[in-house]
Amino acid sequence: MADGGRSVLEAAWGHIPQSREATETLGAFTRTRIERVITLLVGPGCLALGAQALVAAFGPGDERAGWHVPLVLVVFLPLVAMIIACVWGRFARVFSGVFAVVYVIALVAWPFVTVGSQPVPTEEPWIFYLINVATVATVVAFPLLLQIVWTIVTPLLFGAVRLIQAGFAETFWLPVGLDVSFAIILGSVLVVLGWTYRSVAANVDETRARAVASYADAAAAAATERERVAVAALMHDSVLGALLAAERATTPRERTLAVSMAREALTRLANAEKDAWEGSDEPVDADQLADDLEAASKEMGVRLRVARSIDPDTPRVPGRVARALVLAALQAVANAVQHANAQGLAVELRGAADPGRVRVRVRDSGPGFDVERIPEDRLGIRGSILARVTAVGGRTEIESGPAGTTVTLEWESGDRW
CATH class of the missing domain: 3.30.565.10 (Histidine kinase-like ATPase, C-terminal domain)
Incomplete structure (x- = not known):
């Protein structure tokens, strides 16, 4: 019955229009599409913020040291790979996770690679523009708990390294606090949106799966009942007819007909599944x-x-x-x-x-x-x-x-x- 139930379930899903991708991920029709929509939105959005950060990295007034260019390459190469993967629709989780981790490492290294530079309180460094890129990368790559951790810890880490770089000068506390607050708020919005859409998609898929399962149960029950009625009718028609013919047979011709009817009844029983x-x-x-x-x-x-x-x-x-x-x-x-x-x-x-x-x-x-x-x-x-x-x-x-x-x-x- 397991194989029969599976075939009925597949037939039920076949009545609902699906693409090849949805058929391969049976039961996750909406969730699959929401994940694809998220990656398609993340790719172009990260491209825009990444372009802004790249301009700032090589623009005037940025704090530069001997490790500036290597640090830029270390951060931007995973970012480019993440953007391509999101647009392509393959390996998006892998490269998004790599960028989120690399960005945190770059933040930790920031005070050391910018030694000797003179930061300006009113000018954000190029790495600031990628805080929420790292946050949205976790929306693609990590589970909800890690998304929340990254959304809170990454801006706070930026604020800490920024103050360390500035020697905890009083003039930096307010602008850094504003930057950190803005990054946490925007990152929280992105995480909440991703969680909301995924939750709605999961509920839709669950409801859809229950509906299809109900359809499959009803179809299986109907098929069983049809088969029961068909077999019972076959038994009643063929067997009873053969018995009546045998009971009334008084001549060789009638006996031959009775035997023929019995043979037909047995043949129909053997082919009852057709x-x-x-x-x-x-x-x-x-x-x-x-x-x-x-x-x-x-x-x-x-x-x-x-x-x-x-x-x-x-x-x-x-x-x-x-x-x-x-x-x-x-x-x-x-x-x-x-x-x-x-x-x-x-x-x-x-x-x-x-x-x-x-x-x-x-x-x-x-x-x-x-x-x-x-x-x-x-x-x-x-x-x-x-x-x-x-x-x-x-x-x-x-x-x-x-x-x-x-x-x-x-x-x-x-x-x-």
């Missing part, structure tokens, strides 16, 4: 439907003649519909033989052109029964007649009383075949 309507669906005339019913009844050992009243313009009946009507009518005949001893058994077929309709009526004059009190497990009527005709878009009406039973099977077509 489509019940396999074969041609070529439309047939209403007259052919009546002929098939007469022939099938004869094989059961019941000789009857179908009374026909067929308009020449009666629409042709699709093959699967014709087969359903014949089998359902045959079951009604079998019921009449079994329960009413074929008293007053009569079958008539009417075909009307307007509206396009085919109606089969099976009557007997037996003692009748209470239609409303038919047990649920009695599939002779529920499965072999009602369910079978309903499955092809037809209607069934059963009237029964002391004067006899009448089973009416009707199918209408909107088009003319």
Whole structure:
């Protein structure tokens, strides 16, 4: 049943439009797309801030020392790799994580590589412009806890190294405090946005997965019920028909027919897992439907003649519909033989052109029964007649009383075949 359940689940997902990427990440449809949207937004945003930092790194007034160019290369090479990975959609988490770590290392080294420079309180160094780039890199690369840690610690670390570089001069406290506050606020907004979108996406995926699982359960239950009804109807139709034919067989010819029916019943049981309507669906005339019913009844050992009243313009009946009507009518005949001893058994077929309709009526004059009190497990009527005709878009009406039973099977077509 595990393989069957899996196939039903895959079929359920197949009813929802998906791309190849979503199919590979079954159950994470929205989350996958949110992650891609985040990387697409991070890439261009980091490119803009990185360009601003690069201009500042080689612009006038920046604190420079012998380690300036190597430090710029150490910081910007991982940044370029992160931007390319985010836009490309591959290895974004890896390179974003590398840049976030490298940036923190660069901050720690900042006071040492800028020894001898004279910082200006009103001018931020180029490395300041990359604080929130490092923060948003953690949104791509790290879990939420590390994102929060980076968002708080990185600006504070910048403030600490900036004050160390300036010798804790009083003129630096206010501008550094403002820079740190701004970086923490902006970084917090970015983290919250990323968490919000991911949470919404996760909830959507969870709801979607539950809906598909419910669909799969319902589809599996429906398939099981259809199979149960089909097998029960098959047993009832074929086996009962074979038994009736065997019971009534009095001549070698009738015994041969009974053996043939038994062989057919066994074959149908062996092929029960196949489509019940396999074969041609070529439309047939209403007259052919009546002929098939007469022939099938004869094989059961019941000789009857179908009374026909067929308009020449009666629409042709699709093959699967014709087969359903014949089998359902045959079951009604079998019921009449079994329960009413074929008293007053009569079958008539009417075909009307307007509206396009085919109606089969099976009557007997037996003692009748209470239609409303038919047990649920009695599939002779529920499965072999009602369910079978309903499955092809037809209607069934059963009237029964002391004067006899009448089973009416009707199918209408909107088009003319």
